[in-house]
Amino acid sequence: MNQKHYKLEQLAHFIQGELIGNPELDIHGLASLAFATDKNISFVNGEKYLEQAKCSKAGVLIVTEELKDHLSSNFSNFLVVKDPYLAFATLTHVFEPKREQFHIESTAQIHPSAIISDSAYIGHYVVINENCVVGDGTVIESHSKIDTGVEIGQHCFIDSHVTITGFSTIGNNVRIHANTVIGGEGFGFAPYQGQWHRIAQLGSVIIGNNVRIGSNCSIDRGALDDTVLSNGVIIDNLVQIAHNVHIGENTAIASKTGIAGSTVIGKNCILAGACGVAGHIKIADNVTLTGMSMVTKSIFEAGTYSSGTGLFESGQWRRTIVRLRQLADVPLTKVIKRLDHIQTQVESIESNLKMRK
Known part of the structure; x- marks a missing residue:
């Protein structure tokens, strides 16, 4: 080169x-x-x-x-x-090195009904099923699978061993890195008489323009409604986004974060590494979650939120855990009464000091 x-x-x-x-x-x-x-x-x-x-x-x-x-x-x-x-x-x-030749490799398998731009590159052993669309200037690297009915926009980059299924729609200028699965079956089951009964996932995945998805991610299709990643979303490696999740424009999600089903995340949010977000909640625009935060209820106001425990020296960490357990054993009403008593004493001392002056 x-x-x-x-x-x-x-x-x-x-x-x-x-x-x-x-x-x-x-x-x-x-x-x-x-x-x-x-x-x-x-x-x-x-x-x-x-x-x-x-x-x-x-x-x-x-x-x-x-x-x-x-x-x-x-x-x-x-x-x-x-x-x-x-x-x-x-x-x-x-x-940045860029591909200069665009063609279809001889080992690619493309269904006759698929519409492939003349300016696209389709790599070795790529499989493109029926009724797919691949736009101008898009690159699909080797061993990727584009399943039936998937539409991919212009100037996208689909890395090796990516699977896109579930009738997903991919916008323009989208980058999807190796081994990621878009549109896989969501984790939906109905419990009955001690058994789990699979719910067929009938929705799809809609990905906007200028989205970046790292390697080894899973973006599940919706159960009924679609999973949606809006324009400008950027996602690190090893991220799980469950069915029916909606992510607002220009939100960034770092590695090892998991977002449970039917959660709505606003615009311009930042989810740092290893965050866990429960299902069926809403997070407002302009929210930042620090690393390893666990979100179990909706967040309605912009700001920075944390729940992970910061690093301690091991001995100090053990003593802290002991104190937390001891605190958990004390009834909350007793703690509140004790704090009220302390506040009364402080106010009394302050009042005496003022009188002496």
Whole structure:
């Protein structure tokens, strides 16, 4: 693979930054401050990185106007922007390797009724069943299965060993990574006389535009209504989303999170790693859940919520657990009465102090 390289003037145009230095400087890639060479461009994302930046060998730095003033004596080439991290994110797409040939591999099995764009790439041993649609510029890597009636939009990336079933609909610019299953059967069973009776899952999965789903995830189809991931949702690896869940626009979900059925999560939420969300509840817009939080009831106001226990030294953790168990053995009414008594004593002391003054 030929390595991409650009003139500094071109990169300035891509990020709409102010160029200070040599516009003809040849740049061969991005690199961290610690490992950059004179052919690399790096970025400084705050004052705490200034000392590291001064020691860097990067040929160009992406900085703010304020940061540039601190580094002018060390460097001669800058791209000045309002948000260096966002500019860096933009340039990653410039240097990202991209598939240049689009065709259907000879080992792919495609039903005659499927509609496949001439500009799509279908990899080796991909299976595409009847009445499927694959849009322009979409890439489906090897050994993936696109089941009957699935529709995939334009410029999507479907990694190897992905299964999309349940008549799911995938929007544009969606990325689904390896071994993920979209539209699998939801976990629905009716208990009767000591046995579990399977409920056929008749809904589907609707995924909006610009959604990213990591590897080894499961997005189950709905029992009756659809499971919905709105535009801009991003999902890490190893995430389970159960049937009938609705996730609002631009919500981010980190690894090992599980969301039970029929839960509605709002827009612009953040679920950190290993959160557990019970079923049939609602979470408002702009809610952040810290790592390992367990949500068992609805959240109606924006804010940050936590329920996981932070890290302790082992001995301290054991003593804390003992105290929690002791507290659990005390009747709640007794605790409240004790707190009321303490508050009365404090108020009495404060009153006496005021009288002495």
